[in-house]
Amino acid sequence: MARESGRTTAREQIVATSDSEVDVVIVGGGFAGVTAARELSARGRRAVLVEARDRLGGRTYTKDHDGHPMEFGGTWVHPLQPHVWSEVDRYAVETETFPVLEGLRQAVFSEGRVVDLSDDDLERALEAFGEFCAPGMTLFPEPFLETVSSDPDGLGGRSLREQLDAFKAEPALRDWVEGMCCLVAFGPLDRSGATEIFRCYALAGYSAEQAMAALSATKLVKGTRELINSIAGQATLADIRLNSPVRRVVQSDGGVQVELESGETVTAPTALIALPMNVLNSVEFEPGLSEIKRTASADRHAGAGMKCFVRVKGDVGNVSIVAPEAQAVNFVVTYAHGPEGTWLIVFSANPDKLQMSRFDDVQGMQTALQPLLPGVEVESIVGWDWSNDPLALGTWCIYRPGQLAKVLPDLRTTEGRLFFAGADSSSTWRGFIDGAIESGYRSARDIDNYLT
Numbered sequence: 001m002a003r004e005s006g007r008t009t010a011r012e013q014i015v016a017t018s019d020s021e022v023d024v025v026i027v028g029g030g031f032a033g034v035t036a037a038r039e040l041s042a043r044g045r046r047a048v049l050v051e052a053r054d055r056l057g058g059r060t061y062t063k064d065h066d067g068h069p070m071e072f073g074g075t076w077v078h079p080l081q082p083h084v085w086s087e088v089d090r091y092a093v094e095t096e097t098f099p100v101l102e103g104l105r106q107a108v109f110s111e112g113r114v115v116d117l118s119d120d121d122l123e124r125a126l127e128a129f130g131e132f133c134a135p136g137m138t139l140f141p142e143p144f145l146e147t148v149s150s151d152p153d154g155l156g157g158r159s160l161r162e163q164l165d166a167f168k169a170e171p172a173l174r175d176w177v178e179g180m181c182c183l184v185a186f187g188p189l190d191r192s193g194a195t196e197i198f199r200c201y202a203l204a205g206y207s208a209e210q211a212m213a214a215l216s217a218t219k220l221v222k223g224t225r226e227l228i229n230s231i232a233g234q235a236t237l238a239d240i241r242l243n244s245p246v247r248r249v250v251q252s253d254g255g256v257q258v259e260l261e262s263g264e265t266v267t268a269p270t271a272l273i274a275l276p277m278n279v280l281n282s283v284e285f286e287p288g289l290s291e292i293k294r295t296a297s298a299d300r301h302a303g304a305g306m307k308c309f310v311r312v313k314g315d316v317g318n319v320s321i322v323a324p325e326a327q328a329v330n331f332v333v334t335y336a337h338g339p340e341g342t343w344l345i346v347f348s349a350n351p352d353k354l355q356m357s358r359f360d361d362v363q364g365m366q367t368a369l370q371p372l373l374p375g376v377e378v379e380s381i382v383g384w385d386w387s388n389d390p391l392a393l394g395t396w397c398i399y400r401p402g403q404l405a406k407v408l409p410d411l412r413t414t415e416g417r418l419f420f421a422g423a424d425s426s427s428t429w430r431g432f433i434d435g436a437i438e439s440g441y442r443s444a445r446d447i448d449n450y451l452t
């Protein structure tokens, strides 16, 4: 189980760092690293997992606030995501529909006003979304098997903005589709690859409705914290060390030496690097990583949005409002409401448009929310600034135009004794908790085979 501090007793340190005892050092304690630790334990392999933060979970983070378990990072899961769903089932983790559908007011901001959507309108919006995503049928004919198919139309190099500019539909439906693109990309649309939305659609059985459900319909009642702790609890042969940032990884013929910022080193025959793509370059590797890995990390993926929980005065009801990219807020959904106040979850794909001086700038948020919820009065804001968090440097992974073909195969490729895992290099539900878990299964299998 996880230890609260990176400090160990001398005896523990000798046991944990002895070459003969440890099979693999895992760098990073998000879902990828923790799943790999459990899978390696199941195969009789000993691991030391080193995590820089004082908690597991990485870009998932359940924080109790105002009596609610709030998800500052990854939230939604779905049965169409096979790896995470098998874990939910395995540990009997309780799920719930979110947003709550009863009494839900659904709307889109279009042509300067909020347009309420009837069930018929929503059906037409989903049809429009299906049309928009249709290239996914030819680009990803076998989404669970292939990484990249042939791409005669050059779709891999197209941005979501270019794809939207060529898409025709009546204004409210088009704006709804654009709002969905903002939600999937969670970064500027001209920097986000169109392939990423096509892939979600393909993985959801080429169904716009199922894609929507996979993206935002089901969450864990007690939070993602419960799931990652369940997985970590079965990593019985892993020594999980929190507060243990890694600064350098050195490979030699004899093994891998992982140096922590504390000065401590851990050695083993192999290491699993389970870091976000955007922070790979913040660790020094000797010899250096492949040029593709280094360039991908320097260029970063496009996910750089802001998600936060916003407390507003009074009961604004159960709402779900989508807005196109020109708006500072692209999605607002009620988390909890009552006469004493409402907690909203707010998503902005382009936080620069929020014109907030700080992450918790109440006045800036109030201004940004007015077009969607006129008259709303903001009281407080909580959340996590992932893009400025040096251990994440971004939100979920959305490849830039062209990155899919250029970086994906290499990001997963073993380099000597170094193996790689993470949601950012999953070939299926990339950027999702599911992709992180999938990569944990794969890398543990590969390491076990290598060591056998």
Ligand SMILES: Cc1cc2nc3c(=O)[nH]c(=O)nc-3n(C[C@H](O)[C@H](O)[C@H](O)COP(=O)(O)OP(=O)(O)OC[C@H]3O[C@@H](n4cnc5c(N)ncnc54)[C@H](O)[C@@H]3O)c2cc1C
Binding pocket: 027, 028, 029, 030, 031, 032, 033, 050, 051, 052, 053, 056, 057, 058, 059, 060, 072, 073, 074, 075, 076, 077, 215, 244, 245, 246, 247, 274, 275, 276, 279, 282, 283, 307, 386, 390, 391, 392, 394, 395, 396, 397, 421, 422, 423, 424, 431, 432, 433, 434, 436
């Ligand atoms: C705001 C937001 C909303 C999201 N919503 C959803 C959602 O609804 N559904 C969904 O499926 N996914 C969602 N995601 C994405 C999902 O959370 C991630 O894709 C997934 O959790 C990534 O897991 P990982 O293990 O690959 O990486 P991470 O979780 O990033 O884990 C990497 C770990 O490495 C650690 N680390 C970094 N540098 C060092 C170092 N030098 N030394 C030691 N450790 C280090 C980090 O602290 C971190 O714990 C969301 C993400 C964000 C940010």
